[in-house]
Amino acid sequence: MPFEIPDINLLMPGLVIVLTLFIVLIFDMIDAISKKTLGWMTIVGAGIALWASIDLLQAGTDQTQFKDMFRIDSYSLFFNIIFLVSTILVALISISYLGRDDKKQGPYYLLILLATLGMMLMAAGNELIIVFLGLELMSLSLYVLAGYFRESPASSEAGMKYLLLGAFASAFFLYGIALIYGAAGTTSIPGIAEKLTTESQSPLLLAGTFLLIVGFGFKVAIVPFHQWAPDVYEGAPTTIAAFISAGPKAAGFAAFIRIFIEALPDIQTEWGGVVVLLAMLTMTVGNVIAIAQTNIKRMLAYSSIAHAGYVLIGLAAANPEGKLSAMLYLLVYCVMNIGAFGAVILARTADGENLMISDYAGLGFRKPLLGGFLTLMLLSLAGFPPTAGFVGKFYLFKSAIGAELYLLVIVGAINTAISAFYYLRVVVTMYMREPEEELEFNPYPSTLVIGLVLAAVGILLIGILPSLLLNPAQNAVL
Amino acid sequence: MLLSIVIFLPLLGVIAIALLRNMGASAIKGIALVISLLTFLISIGLYTGFDTGIDGFQTDSQLYQKLPWISGLGISYHIGIDGISLWLVLLTTFLTPICILSAWNSVEKGLSGFMMSLLALETGMLGVFCALDLFLFFVFWEAMLIPMYFLIGIWGGERRIYATIKFVLYTMAGSALMLVGILALYFQNGNSFDLTTLLAAQETFTHANYLFLAFFIAFAIKVPLFPFHTWLPDAHVEAPTVGSVILAGVLLKMGTYGIVRFCLPLFPDSAALYTPWIVPLAVIGIIYGALVAMVQPDLKKLVAYSSVSHLGFVVLGLFSQSDAGIQGSVLQMINHGLSTGALFLLVGMIYERRHSRMIVDFGGLAKKMPIFATIFLVVTLSSIGLPGLNGFVGEFMILLGSFVGGAFSKWYVVFATTGVILAAVYMLWMFQRVMFGTPDSTNESLPDLKPREIVVLLPILLFIVWIGVFPKTFLKPMESSVNAVAAKVKVNAEENTPAVGQVIIDGKTQKPVILKSETADLQLIEEEAQTK
Known part of the structure; x- marks a missing residue:
């Protein structure tokens, strides 16, 4: 068997992240260097990887590496963009967030980079085992990050809960892979698809497919596998809650969509209905429970569950447009969700974070910048034009109507109206209620503001001129 | 190009105010007023450049524009006007400076935000009336909610939060369905959201009845047609004066405009099919609105319910399948915008003086405030539909059109006509209780209108009389556009005979x-x- 020499060019985004990882690791040992530099290194590394990904995407790359185990195509490269944009934004909002205890920052950025690498593996996996490896690499990093504030019981609880439920999910996922292997005799995604066209379906395959749905359902927080999400989001450091809600969710969907659309299209009649049902359930439950929340982090947790439901619409459509619309929505969602969490961090006072929605009373007029950011992000999450959230949702609905899933779209559209209620409630509190007590807010940290400005500009720009994103994405993916 | 300038000039004002908001109150007010007046002046160019001979959308490059926008989804920036939207555009640009001037001294907090919301709202409303691409229409339709939400929610009355959330949720629930309808049309129209191609392909639509309902419910909520009207009194009562004027004057017209622009020409068969269901609702709205208005103790609520009644007339006329009826409806949209807008302004002015809107608190104002009482009388009579003033022309045409042309029982029209009488009852009774009798000690000292307030009201009075005496100025430009819509509806209604x-x-x-x-x-x- 000849040894295949991997093409460094194709692997560049991942290699850059690995390199950054080592640099962060080494510089963390040098005490003379301010730990904030580590954050900037992460940003620069992710930025270079982002640039490399865009470059490869524009070149129209579609190749496999490592004996067909890796697939570097427009799909995985586009997801790389989502992950890296999320990582950069999260790093930006983290630098000031972690400012207080300087010592532990090394492992923090290290784990973020490791998780990012895991996500990239998941998106590029052309082989179920690689997907699993990526999933575990990402998840293990996240378990630690969720429990990162060791002194805080809530954070420790979040880490523990996430670990236990995540381990279950991984087990389901692995079992699913095993059953599919039993049915198809291979774990390669194209191999499975090929096998399915020639052979009749076995119950083994169906069982494996549904176990995969359960496994992914846990990872991306789909109802009824969502219970961990609110607790973890609430307890984890806010930056990590932002991170978990963005990149890893996108990575879960990357593998989910790739496996189901590319490996299992022949049994779409079997899983299609389930996905439609899960999408409706996820949107509705997420949005309805979010209405009852008084803690903004929990509210955003339920909202992110609902958004997973919206993304499922794209998978349910199961056409190329559905795939692309899910990808675009995930990108938009990551930016606006990190933006919303960033705005929550911006509202910190000297004695900690303000997480109750009632704490935001009167904030809109006293802190116009913060009020403006949060309002924009919430309006975008609610899907009001002219924001990117509207365009993303519109495209999702459009692809589903193209697949004649009328009922699903009606449920989705009604859910949009429901979600407007709780997003607007925060805006109501900020602009229309008088504060009960005067809170002393911390001055705005510059890195956080940079992150938020980037997110806000992106949201508005894509909302007003969607072609900027849509045309290149369509050219690359469709 | 001119049309785009009209639409987006107010948005430029928003940006200008955002940048200069530290310059002080008078600068902010000045910018807002100048921008809105400029918008109005430029929009007059739409009228002068209007070619009445064209029965569709104007083709002059000043009044029509089509640019690629989101090419990947078949969406273009496509705007244009016809005889129907022309008047609604002019109504919007006409009322906005009046609103700004009327709010000159009444905004206490967040003046810059108030003016920005108002100007952003103007752009949103103008966009709705001019968009010829369904996506673009939907964007404006939804985006317009945000400034209105702030206007009611921040500067409104005591129960403002309840009212504003209710307003937004009602509209969003309706537009959610409309969005599904728009998307479904896209795939039936060769992957395009363009209204002009949709109109040409109208006969090939499948599931037209469902699509009609998806659009109609969204518009019916906005109108509001009975039984979707419950958000309206709340929103009106809690909104600041300016909010009420815009709401009654323009926002409600977006619903009736949507019906005449989309529901009727796109789905004429379905419109005919559902007419027997819609017309009774309209008639119930007319009578129910009038009866409820009669017993309101609150002036603003009275005017709000009178809107439900008046808009019932508009919907009745729209489904009359006759030229006169539809034309009357379009004219009545303008009339209602003027007279109800003026009524809300007047109520706002008296509220600023007396800090009450309860009818029982007033009495004898005619003696103390003669100018106010005179203007109020004219507007009241216009709202009732006195011949010689604007309300008469519109209502007469609607009733005539639906009596002669309507494909429904003539009894509906008979019942609807009682709405005119009921309007006289509740309006004149209210006028009598507020204006006549002897003023009590608090009302004794109320000052009459200031010159600024007279300036606010006079232009509206001018048009109230103008439309009443010489409606041809207004009917002529809309004639061919309305007839084109009516022809579509009528051809399908007459297929069986x-x-x-x-x-x-x-x-x-x-x-x-x-x-x-x-x-x-x-x-x-x-x-x-x-x-x-």
């Missing part, structure tokens, strides 16, 4: 015969055919 001279298949003998007259006995014609 063949015209005179047409060859029809006799049901009994299955032989072709010529129809001599509409009432001719088929038997006779058949015999004639046999003798030949």
Whole structure:
């Protein structure tokens, strides 16, 4: 068997992240260097990887590496963009967030980079085992990050809960892979698809497919596998809650969509209905429970569950447009969700974070910048034009109507109206209620503001001129 | 190009105010007023450049624009006006400076935000009336909610939060369905959201009835048609004066405009199919609105319910399948915008003085505030529909059109007509209680209108009289556009009753015969055919 020499060019985004990882690791040992530099290194590394990904995407790359185990195509490269944009934004909002205890920052950025690498593996996996490896690499990093504030019981609880439920999910996922292997005799995604066209379906395959749905359902927080999400989001450091809600969710969907659309299209009649049902359930439950929340982090947790439901619409459509619309929505969602969490961090006072929605009373007029950011992000999450959230949702609905899933779209559209209620409630509190007590807010940290400005500009720009994103994405993916 | 300038000039004002908001109150007010006046002046160019001979959308490059926007989804920036939207655009640009001037001294907090919301709202409303691409229409339709939400929620009355959330949720629930309808149309129209191609492809639509309902419910909520009207009194009562004026003057018209722009021409068969269901609702709205208005103790609520009644007339006319009825409806949209807008302004002015809107608190104002009382009387009479003022022309045309042309029982029109009488009852009774009698000690000292307030009201009075005396100025430009819509609806309504001279298949003998007259006995014609 000849040894295949991997093409460094194709692997560049991942290699850059690995390199950054080592640099962060080494510089963390040098005490003379301010730990904030580590954050900037992460940003620069992710930025270079982002640039490399865009470059490869524009070149129209579609190749496999490592004996067909890796697939570097427009799909995985586009997801790389989502992950890296999320990582950069999260790093930006983290630098000031972690400012207080300087010592532990090394492992923090290290784990973020490791998780990012895991996500990239998941998106590029052309082989179920690689997907699993990526999933575990990402998840293990996240378990630690969720429990990162060791002194805080809530954070420790979040880490523990996430670990236990995540381990279950991984087990389901692995079992699913095993059953599919039993049915198809291979774990390669194209191999499975090929096998399915020639052979009749076995119950083994169906069982494996549904176990995969359960496994992914846990990872991306789909109802009824969502219970961990609110607790973890609430307890984890806010930056990590932002991170978990963005990149890893996108990575879960990357593998989910790739496996189901590319490996299992022949049994779409079997899983299609389930996905439609899960999408409706996820949107509705997420949005309805979010209405009852008084803690903004929990509210955003339920909202992110609902958004997973919206993304499922794209998978349910199961056409190329559905795939692309899910990808675009995930990108938009990551930016606006990190933006919303960033705005929550911006509202910190000297004695900690303000997480109750009632704490935001009167904030809109006293802190116009913060009020403006949060309002924009919430309006975008609610899907009001002219924001990117509207365009993303519109495209999702459009692809589903193209697949004649009328009922699903009606449920989705009604859910949009429901979600407007709780997003607007925060805006109501900020602009229309008088504060009960005067809170002393911390001055705005510059890195956080940079992150938020980037997110806000992106949201508005894509909302007003969607072609900027849509045309290149369509050219690359469709 | 001119049209785009009209639409986006207010948005420029928003940006200007955002940048200069630290310059002080008078600068902010000045910018807002100048921008809105400028928008109005430029929008007059739309009227002067309007070609009344064209029955569709204007083709002059000043009044029509089509640029690629989101090419990947078949969406273009496509705007244009016809005789129907022309007047609504002008109404919007006309009312906005009036609103700004009327709010000159009444905004206490967040003046810059108030003016920005108002100007952003103007852009949103103008966009709705001019968009010829369904996506663009939807964007404006939804985006307009945000400034209105802030206007009611921040500067409104005591229960403002409840009212504003209710307003937004009602509209969003309706537009959610409309979004599904828009998307479904996209795939039936060769992957395009373009209204002009949709109109051409109208006969090929499948599931037209569902699509009609998806659009109609969204618009019916906005109008609001009974039984979707419950958000309206709340929103009106809690909104600041300016909010009420815009809401009654323009926002409600977006619903009726949507019906005449989309529901009727796109789905004429379905419109005919559902007419027997919609017309009773409209008539119930007319009478119910009037009856509820009669017993309101609160002036603002009274005017709000009168809107439900008046808009029932508009919907009735729209579904009358006659030129006169639809034309009357379009004119009545303008009339209602003017007279109800003026009523809300007047109520706002008296509220600023007396800090009460309860009818029982007033009495004898005519003696103390003669100018106010005179203007109030004219506006009241216009709202009732006194001949010689604007309300009469619109309501008369609607009633005439639906009586003669309507494909529904004439009794509906008879009942609707009682709405005119009821309007006289509640409006005049209210006027009597507020204006006549002897003023009590608090009302004794109320000052009459200031010059600024007279300036605010006079232009509206001018148009109230103008439309009443010489409606042709307004009817002429809209005529061909309205007739085009009416023709679409009528062709489909008459499909089952063949015209005179047409060859029809006799049901009994299955032989072709010529129809001599509409009432001719088929038997006779058949015999004639046999003798030949």
